[in-house]
Amino acid sequence: MNHSQPNDRPADPCEIARNVKTQIQVGIALVISTLGAVAVSFAPFHSQKTRIFAVIGVALLNALMVSAISMHLKSEKNIIRQFLVFTLAFVFGLFALTALALLDSTGLH
Amino acid sequence: MEIPYIVTPRQDTGLWNAKIAIWLFIASEVMLFGGLFSAYIFLRLGADASHCPHGLLNVPVGTLNTAILVTSSITAVLAWGALKMRQFSKYKFYMGLTILCGVTFLTIKLAYEYPQKFQHFGVFIKQEALLKYEPYLGNAYLSTKGLTPRIEITGHLHNKAALTDPNEKEYEIALDALNADPTNPEFDRPRLIQKPVTEKVIKIDKEDVEYASVFAPRHSSFFAIYFTITGLHALHVIGGLVVFIYFWLFGSILYKQNPEHLANRIEVSCLYWHFVDLVWIFVFPVFYLL
Numbered sequence: 001m002n003h004s005q006p007n008d009r010p011a012d013p014c015e016i017a018r019n020v021k022t023q024i025q026v027g028i029a030l031v032i033s034t035l036g037a038v039a040v041s042f043a044p045f046h047s048q049k050t051r052i053f054a055v056i057g058v059a060l061l062n063a064l065m066v067s068a069i070s071m072h073l074k075s076e077k078n079i080i081r082q083f084l085v086f087t088l089a090f091v092f093g094l095f096a097l098t099a100l101a102l103l104d105s106t107g108l109h
Numbered sequence: 110m111e112i113p114y115i116v117t118p119r120q121d122t123g124l125w126n127a128k129i130a131i132w133l134f135i136a137s138e139v140m141l142f143g144g145l146f147s148a149y150i151f152l153r154l155g156a157d158a159s160h161c162p163h164g165l166l167n168v169p170v171g172t173l174n175t176a177i178l179v180t181s182s183i184t185a186v187l188a189w190g191a192l193k194m195r196q197f198s199k200y201k202f203y204m205g206l207t208i209l210c211g212v213t214f215l216t217i218k219l220a221y222e223y224p225q226k227f228q229h230f231g232v233f234i235k236q237e238a239l240l241k242y243e244p245y246l247g248n249a250y251l252s253t254k255g256l257t258p259r260i261e262i263t264g265h266l267h268n269k270a271a272l273t274d275p276n277e278k279e280y281e282i283a284l285d286a287l288n289a290d291p292t293n294p295e296f297d298r299p300r301l302i303q304k305p306v307t308e309k310v311i312k313i314d315k316e317d318v319e320y321a322s323v324f325a326p327r328h329s330s331f332f333a334i335y336f337t338i339t340g341l342h343a344l345h346v347i348g349g350l351v352v353f354i355y356f357w358l359f360g361s362i363l364y365k366q367n368p369e370h371l372a373n374r375i376e377v378s379c380l381y382w383h384f385v386d387l388v389w390i391f392v393f394p395v396f397y398l399l
Contacts, residue, residue, distance in 0.1 A: 019186075
Protein backbone atom coordinates (compact mmCIF):
# COMPACT_ATOMS: atom_id res chain seq x y z
CA MET A 1 0.00 0.00 0.00
CA ASN A 2 1.30 3.44 -0.89
CA HIS A 3 0.88 5.67 2.15
CA SER A 4 2.01 8.85 0.44
CA GLN A 5 0.14 8.54 -2.81
CA PRO A 6 -0.90 11.74 -4.58
CA ASN A 7 -4.51 12.60 -3.93
CA ASP A 8 -6.06 14.95 -6.48
CA ARG A 9 -9.60 14.69 -5.20
CA PRO A 10 -10.88 17.94 -3.66
CA ALA A 11 -12.62 17.65 -0.30
CA ASP A 12 -16.36 17.87 0.13
CA PRO A 13 -17.11 21.59 -0.43
CA CYS A 14 -19.99 21.61 2.07
CA GLU A 15 -17.83 20.14 4.83
CA ILE A 16 -15.00 22.61 4.19
CA ALA A 17 -17.42 25.55 4.00
CA ARG A 18 -18.99 24.48 7.32
CA ASN A 19 -15.56 24.15 8.91
CA VAL A 20 -14.42 27.57 7.69
CA LYS A 21 -17.71 29.16 8.79
CA THR A 22 -17.28 27.71 12.30
CA GLN A 23 -13.72 29.06 12.47
CA ILE A 24 -14.89 32.54 11.45
CA GLN A 25 -17.60 32.41 14.13
CA VAL A 26 -15.00 31.41 16.73
CA GLY A 27 -12.76 34.29 15.61
CA ILE A 28 -15.58 36.81 15.93
CA ALA A 29 -16.53 35.39 19.35
CA LEU A 30 -12.88 35.70 20.46
CA VAL A 31 -12.67 39.36 19.47
CA ILE A 32 -15.99 40.18 21.16
CA SER A 33 -15.09 38.36 24.38
CA THR A 34 -11.67 40.05 24.41
CA LEU A 35 -13.39 43.44 24.21
CA GLY A 36 -15.67 42.25 27.03
CA ALA A 37 -12.63 41.32 29.13
CA VAL A 38 -11.13 44.79 28.53
CA ALA A 39 -14.40 46.40 29.64
CA VAL A 40 -14.54 44.21 32.75
CA SER A 41 -10.93 44.96 33.68
CA PHE A 42 -11.58 48.72 33.73
CA ALA A 43 -15.03 48.47 35.32
CA PRO A 44 -15.29 49.99 38.82
CA PHE A 45 -15.27 46.73 40.81
CA HIS A 46 -14.63 47.14 44.52
CA SER A 47 -13.01 43.74 44.76
CA GLN A 48 -9.82 42.92 42.88
CA LYS A 49 -10.71 39.23 43.26
CA THR A 50 -13.94 39.73 41.26
CA ARG A 51 -11.97 41.41 38.47
CA ILE A 52 -9.37 38.62 38.40
CA PHE A 53 -12.01 35.87 38.30
CA ALA A 54 -13.98 37.65 35.56
CA VAL A 55 -10.96 38.33 33.33
CA ILE A 56 -9.38 34.88 33.80
CA GLY A 57 -12.82 33.32 33.27
CA VAL A 58 -13.10 35.02 29.88
CA ALA A 59 -9.54 33.94 28.99
CA LEU A 60 -10.32 30.31 29.90
CA LEU A 61 -13.51 30.41 27.85
CA ASN A 62 -11.57 31.77 24.86
CA ALA A 63 -8.87 29.12 25.30
CA LEU A 64 -11.53 26.43 25.41
CA MET A 65 -13.05 27.71 22.16
CA VAL A 66 -9.68 27.78 20.37
CA SER A 67 -8.56 24.35 21.57
CA ALA A 68 -11.89 22.54 21.20
CA ILE A 69 -13.12 24.09 17.95
CA SER A 70 -10.23 25.75 16.09
CA MET A 71 -7.73 23.02 16.99
CA HIS A 72 -10.42 20.33 16.58
CA LEU A 73 -9.68 18.77 19.98
CA LYS A 74 -13.32 17.91 20.52
CA SER A 75 -13.27 15.60 17.49
CA GLU A 76 -9.59 14.61 17.61
CA LYS A 77 -8.34 11.08 18.15
CA ASN A 78 -8.22 9.76 21.72
CA ILE A 79 -4.47 9.27 21.70
CA ILE A 80 -3.93 13.03 21.36
CA ARG A 81 -6.37 13.81 24.15
CA GLN A 82 -4.65 11.21 26.32
CA PHE A 83 -1.18 12.71 26.15
CA LEU A 84 -2.58 16.22 26.50
CA VAL A 85 -4.15 15.09 29.78
CA PHE A 86 -0.68 14.06 30.98
CA THR A 87 0.71 17.41 29.81
CA LEU A 88 -1.96 19.34 31.67
CA ALA A 89 -1.34 17.24 34.78
CA PHE A 90 2.32 18.32 34.60
CA VAL A 91 1.37 21.99 34.14
CA PHE A 92 -1.12 21.95 37.00
CA GLY A 93 1.54 20.19 39.07
CA LEU A 94 3.79 23.21 38.41
CA PHE A 95 1.01 25.54 39.52
CA ALA A 96 0.48 23.41 42.63
CA LEU A 97 4.18 23.73 43.47
CA THR A 98 3.80 27.50 43.16
CA ALA A 99 0.79 27.47 45.47
CA LEU A 100 2.59 25.25 48.00
CA ALA A 101 5.66 27.51 47.94
CA LEU A 102 3.44 30.54 48.50
CA LEU A 103 1.67 28.88 51.41
CA ASP A 104 5.04 27.92 52.83
CA SER A 105 6.43 31.46 52.61
CA THR A 106 3.29 33.10 54.04
CA GLY A 107 2.67 30.42 56.67
CA LEU A 108 -0.95 30.05 55.57
CA HIS A 109 -1.23 26.33 56.25
CA MET B 110 13.01 5.27 0.48
CA GLU B 111 9.36 6.21 0.74
CA ILE B 112 8.22 7.71 4.03
CA PRO B 113 4.92 6.13 5.06
CA TYR B 114 1.86 7.87 6.49
CA ILE B 115 2.58 11.40 5.30
CA VAL B 116 -0.88 11.66 3.72
CA THR B 117 -2.87 8.64 4.86
CA PRO B 118 -3.32 7.91 8.56
CA ARG B 119 -1.84 4.90 10.34
CA GLN B 120 -4.43 2.26 11.03
CA ASP B 121 -3.55 1.86 14.71
CA THR B 122 -3.50 5.55 15.74
CA GLY B 123 -5.70 6.99 13.00
CA LEU B 124 -3.17 9.80 12.61
CA TRP B 125 -0.66 10.73 9.94
CA ASN B 126 2.94 11.52 10.93
CA ALA B 127 2.89 15.30 11.04
CA LYS B 128 -0.36 15.40 13.00
CA ILE B 129 0.99 13.39 15.91
CA ALA B 130 4.33 15.21 15.73
CA ILE B 131 2.76 18.67 15.95
CA TRP B 132 0.61 17.63 18.89
CA LEU B 133 3.65 16.28 20.74
CA PHE B 134 5.43 19.56 20.00
CA ILE B 135 2.43 21.57 21.23
CA ALA B 136 2.34 19.46 24.41
CA SER B 137 5.98 20.38 25.11
CA GLU B 138 5.14 24.05 24.44
CA VAL B 139 2.23 23.88 26.89
CA MET B 140 4.72 22.79 29.56
CA LEU B 141 7.17 25.58 28.63
CA PHE B 142 4.60 28.39 28.75
CA GLY B 143 2.83 26.75 31.72
CA GLY B 144 6.05 26.98 33.72
CA LEU B 145 6.53 30.64 32.81
CA PHE B 146 2.94 31.56 33.66
CA SER B 147 3.31 29.70 36.93
CA ALA B 148 6.43 31.78 37.67
CA TYR B 149 4.54 34.99 36.87
CA ILE B 150 1.67 34.09 39.21
CA PHE B 151 4.19 33.30 41.94
CA LEU B 152 5.96 36.65 41.49
CA ARG B 153 2.72 38.58 41.27
CA LEU B 154 1.25 37.04 44.43
CA GLY B 155 4.44 37.81 46.31
CA ALA B 156 4.67 41.42 45.11
CA ASP B 157 3.82 44.45 47.20
CA ALA B 158 0.50 46.18 46.36
CA SER B 159 2.37 49.39 45.47
CA HIS B 160 4.00 47.51 42.57
CA CYS B 161 0.66 46.68 40.90
CA PRO B 162 1.37 46.75 37.14
CA HIS B 163 -2.22 47.33 35.99
CA GLY B 164 -2.12 50.35 33.67
CA LEU B 165 1.58 50.10 32.77
CA LEU B 166 0.91 48.52 29.37
CA ASN B 167 -0.95 50.01 26.42
CA VAL B 168 -4.30 48.17 26.49
CA PRO B 169 -5.81 49.55 23.22
CA VAL B 170 -2.67 48.49 21.33
CA GLY B 171 -2.74 45.07 23.02
CA THR B 172 -6.42 44.69 22.08
CA LEU B 173 -5.64 45.61 18.48
CA ASN B 174 -2.85 43.03 18.40
CA THR B 175 -5.23 40.40 19.77
CA ALA B 176 -7.69 41.15 16.98
CA ILE B 177 -4.89 40.97 14.38
CA LEU B 178 -3.68 37.59 15.65
CA VAL B 179 -7.22 36.18 15.75
CA THR B 180 -7.78 37.46 12.18
CA SER B 181 -4.56 35.74 11.06
CA SER B 182 -5.87 32.46 12.49
CA ILE B 183 -9.05 32.84 10.42
CA THR B 184 -7.18 33.63 7.21
CA ALA B 185 -4.85 30.65 7.83
CA VAL B 186 -7.91 28.38 8.02
CA LEU B 187 -9.29 29.99 4.84
CA ALA B 188 -5.97 29.19 3.14
CA TRP B 189 -6.22 25.57 4.28
CA GLY B 190 -9.85 25.40 3.10
CA ALA B 191 -8.84 26.75 -0.32
CA LEU B 192 -6.16 24.05 -0.61
CA LYS B 193 -8.62 21.31 0.30
CA MET B 194 -10.86 22.64 -2.50
CA ARG B 195 -7.83 22.70 -4.83
CA GLN B 196 -8.06 26.47 -5.33
CA PHE B 197 -4.37 27.33 -5.30
CA SER B 198 -4.67 31.04 -6.17
CA LYS B 199 -7.12 31.53 -3.28
CA TYR B 200 -4.71 29.68 -1.01
CA LYS B 201 -1.93 32.09 -2.04
CA PHE B 202 -4.18 35.09 -1.34
CA TYR B 203 -5.30 33.95 2.14
CA MET B 204 -1.83 32.77 3.12
CA GLY B 205 -0.48 36.18 2.03
CA LEU B 206 -3.05 37.83 4.31
CA THR B 207 -2.00 35.55 7.19
CA ILE B 208 1.63 36.53 6.72
CA LEU B 209 0.66 40.21 6.55
CA CYS B 210 -1.29 39.92 9.83
CA GLY B 211 1.63 38.12 11.52
CA VAL B 212 4.13 40.74 10.35
CA THR B 213 1.78 43.54 11.51
CA PHE B 214 1.49 41.89 14.93
CA LEU B 215 5.27 41.69 15.24
CA THR B 216 5.80 45.25 13.99
CA ILE B 217 3.38 46.64 16.57
CA LYS B 218 4.99 44.56 19.31
CA LEU B 219 8.66 45.01 18.50
CA ALA B 220 8.76 48.38 16.74
CA TYR B 221 6.10 50.26 18.70
CA GLU B 222 5.27 48.71 22.10
CA TYR B 223 8.77 47.68 23.16
CA PRO B 224 10.50 50.96 22.17
CA GLN B 225 7.73 52.91 23.93
CA LYS B 226 8.61 51.04 27.12
CA PHE B 227 12.36 51.56 26.67
CA GLN B 228 11.78 55.34 26.44
CA HIS B 229 9.90 55.38 29.71
CA PHE B 230 11.78 55.93 32.95
CA GLY B 231 10.84 55.12 36.53
CA VAL B 232 12.39 56.30 39.80
CA PHE B 233 11.63 54.46 43.05
CA ILE B 234 11.89 56.94 45.92
CA LYS B 235 13.48 55.97 49.25
CA GLN B 236 11.05 55.68 52.17
CA GLU B 237 12.67 58.58 54.04
CA ALA B 238 12.37 60.89 51.02
CA LEU B 239 8.73 60.18 50.13
CA LEU B 240 7.50 63.36 51.87
CA LYS B 241 9.90 65.51 49.84
CA TYR B 242 8.27 64.29 46.62
CA GLU B 243 4.72 64.30 47.97
CA PRO B 244 3.57 66.89 45.33
CA TYR B 245 4.32 64.25 42.66
CA LEU B 246 3.12 61.18 44.58
CA GLY B 247 -0.07 62.38 46.28
CA ASN B 248 0.11 59.77 49.04
CA ALA B 249 -1.78 61.90 51.60
CA TYR B 250 -4.66 62.13 49.12
CA LEU B 251 -4.47 58.38 48.40
CA SER B 252 -4.55 57.47 52.11
CA THR B 253 -7.73 59.51 52.63
CA LYS B 254 -9.32 57.40 49.89
CA GLY B 255 -7.90 54.13 51.24
CA LEU B 256 -5.80 53.58 48.12
CA THR B 257 -2.33 52.02 47.88
CA PRO B 258 0.49 54.60 48.22
CA ARG B 259 2.84 55.36 45.31
CA ILE B 260 6.59 55.00 45.58
CA GLU B 261 7.57 55.53 41.94
CA ILE B 262 7.77 58.68 39.79
CA THR B 263 7.68 58.01 36.07
CA GLY B 264 8.11 59.90 32.81
CA HIS B 265 10.79 60.58 30.22
CA LEU B 266 14.38 61.07 31.34
CA HIS B 267 15.87 64.30 29.93
CA ASN B 268 19.48 64.00 31.05
CA LYS B 269 20.29 60.47 29.92
CA ALA B 270 23.88 60.97 31.03
CA ALA B 271 22.61 60.67 34.61
CA LEU B 272 22.27 56.93 34.06
CA THR B 273 26.01 56.46 33.70
CA ASP B 274 27.75 59.66 34.86
CA PRO B 275 28.36 59.72 38.64
CA ASN B 276 28.94 63.52 38.44
CA GLU B 277 25.30 64.02 37.45
CA LYS B 278 23.64 64.31 40.85
CA GLU B 279 20.03 64.55 39.65
CA TYR B 280 17.55 62.96 37.28
CA GLU B 281 15.61 65.43 35.15
CA ILE B 282 12.26 63.87 34.35
CA ALA B 283 9.36 65.07 32.21
CA LEU B 284 6.52 63.74 34.35
CA ASP B 285 3.76 61.37 33.38
CA ALA B 286 0.29 62.91 33.73
CA LEU B 287 -0.28 60.86 36.88
CA ASN B 288 2.76 62.30 38.71
CA ALA B 289 2.17 65.79 37.34
CA ASP B 290 -1.32 65.85 38.90
CA PRO B 291 -1.34 63.02 41.48
CA THR B 292 -4.46 64.16 43.37
CA ASN B 293 -6.62 64.16 40.26
CA PRO B 294 -9.37 61.54 40.94
CA GLU B 295 -9.17 60.28 37.36
CA PHE B 296 -5.83 58.67 38.28
CA ASP B 297 -7.27 56.79 41.26
CA ARG B 298 -7.72 53.82 38.97
CA PRO B 299 -5.75 52.61 35.94
CA ARG B 300 -6.82 54.31 32.71
CA LEU B 301 -7.77 52.54 29.49
CA ILE B 302 -6.31 55.35 27.37
CA GLN B 303 -2.92 56.47 28.62
CA LYS B 304 -2.21 60.21 28.72
CA PRO B 305 0.98 61.45 27.07
CA VAL B 306 3.98 62.61 29.09
CA THR B 307 3.54 66.22 30.29
CA GLU B 308 5.92 69.13 29.80
CA LYS B 309 6.36 69.48 33.55
CA VAL B 310 10.02 68.68 34.29
CA ILE B 311 11.31 68.04 37.80
CA LYS B 312 14.69 67.21 39.28
CA ILE B 313 15.11 64.24 41.59
CA ASP B 314 18.24 63.93 43.72
CA LYS B 315 20.00 60.63 43.15
CA GLU B 316 20.48 60.43 46.92
CA ASP B 317 16.71 60.18 47.34
CA VAL B 318 16.43 57.35 44.87
CA GLU B 319 16.21 53.72 45.90
CA TYR B 320 16.35 52.47 42.34
CA ALA B 321 15.92 53.93 38.84
CA SER B 322 15.55 52.32 35.45
CA VAL B 323 13.88 52.55 32.07
CA PHE B 324 10.92 50.19 31.61
CA ALA B 325 13.25 47.34 30.64
CA PRO B 326 13.54 43.85 32.19
CA ARG B 327 15.78 45.22 34.95
CA HIS B 328 13.09 47.72 36.06
CA SER B 329 11.02 45.16 37.98
CA SER B 330 10.03 41.51 38.18
CA PHE B 331 6.91 42.43 36.21
CA PHE B 332 8.82 43.80 33.23
CA ALA B 333 11.37 40.95 33.47
CA ILE B 334 8.73 38.28 33.03
CA TYR B 335 6.65 40.44 30.65
CA PHE B 336 9.58 40.73 28.24
CA THR B 337 10.48 37.05 28.72
CA ILE B 338 7.02 35.72 27.90
CA THR B 339 6.11 38.23 25.18
CA GLY B 340 9.61 37.88 23.67
CA LEU B 341 9.27 34.10 23.62
CA HIS B 342 5.81 34.45 22.11
CA ALA B 343 7.22 36.81 19.45
CA LEU B 344 9.86 34.17 18.63
CA HIS B 345 7.05 31.66 18.13
CA VAL B 346 5.26 34.11 15.82
CA ILE B 347 8.49 34.51 13.82
CA GLY B 348 8.83 30.69 13.63
CA GLY B 349 5.27 30.35 12.35
CA LEU B 350 5.83 33.12 9.81
CA VAL B 351 8.98 31.45 8.47
CA VAL B 352 6.97 28.26 7.85
CA PHE B 353 4.06 30.17 6.27
CA ILE B 354 6.38 32.22 4.04
CA TYR B 355 8.14 29.03 2.92
CA PHE B 356 4.86 27.36 1.91
CA TRP B 357 3.62 30.61 0.36
CA LEU B 358 6.70 30.93 -1.86
CA PHE B 359 7.49 27.29 -2.61
CA GLY B 360 4.16 25.55 -1.95
CA SER B 361 3.42 25.23 -5.65
CA ILE B 362 6.17 22.60 -6.07
CA LEU B 363 4.57 20.26 -3.54
CA TYR B 364 1.09 21.19 -4.75
CA LYS B 365 1.91 19.90 -8.23
CA GLN B 366 3.31 16.63 -6.81
CA ASN B 367 0.72 15.93 -4.14
CA PRO B 368 -1.85 18.63 -3.22
CA GLU B 369 -3.15 16.68 -0.22
CA HIS B 370 0.35 16.54 1.24
CA LEU B 371 0.58 20.34 1.06
CA ALA B 372 -2.90 20.64 2.60
CA ASN B 373 -1.77 18.42 5.49
CA ARG B 374 1.33 20.52 6.03
CA ILE B 375 -0.76 23.68 6.10
CA GLU B 376 -3.16 22.00 8.51
CA VAL B 377 -0.39 21.25 11.04
CA SER B 378 1.02 24.76 10.52
CA CYS B 379 -2.45 26.10 11.32
CA LEU B 380 -2.56 23.96 14.48
CA TYR B 381 0.72 25.54 15.57
CA TRP B 382 -0.59 29.01 14.68
CA HIS B 383 -3.76 28.41 16.73
CA PHE B 384 -1.52 27.46 19.63
CA VAL B 385 0.40 30.73 19.27
CA ASP B 386 -3.01 32.43 19.32
CA LEU B 387 -3.95 30.44 22.44
CA VAL B 388 -0.83 31.59 24.30
CA TRP B 389 -1.63 35.23 23.44
CA ILE B 390 -5.19 34.72 24.71
CA PHE B 391 -3.61 34.20 28.16
CA VAL B 392 -0.78 36.74 27.78
CA PHE B 393 -3.13 39.61 26.98
CA PRO B 394 -5.47 39.44 30.00
CA VAL B 395 -2.80 38.36 32.49
CA PHE B 396 -0.31 41.11 31.64
CA TYR B 397 -2.43 43.91 30.21
CA LEU B 398 -5.71 43.66 32.10
CA LEU B 399 -4.85 42.58 35.67
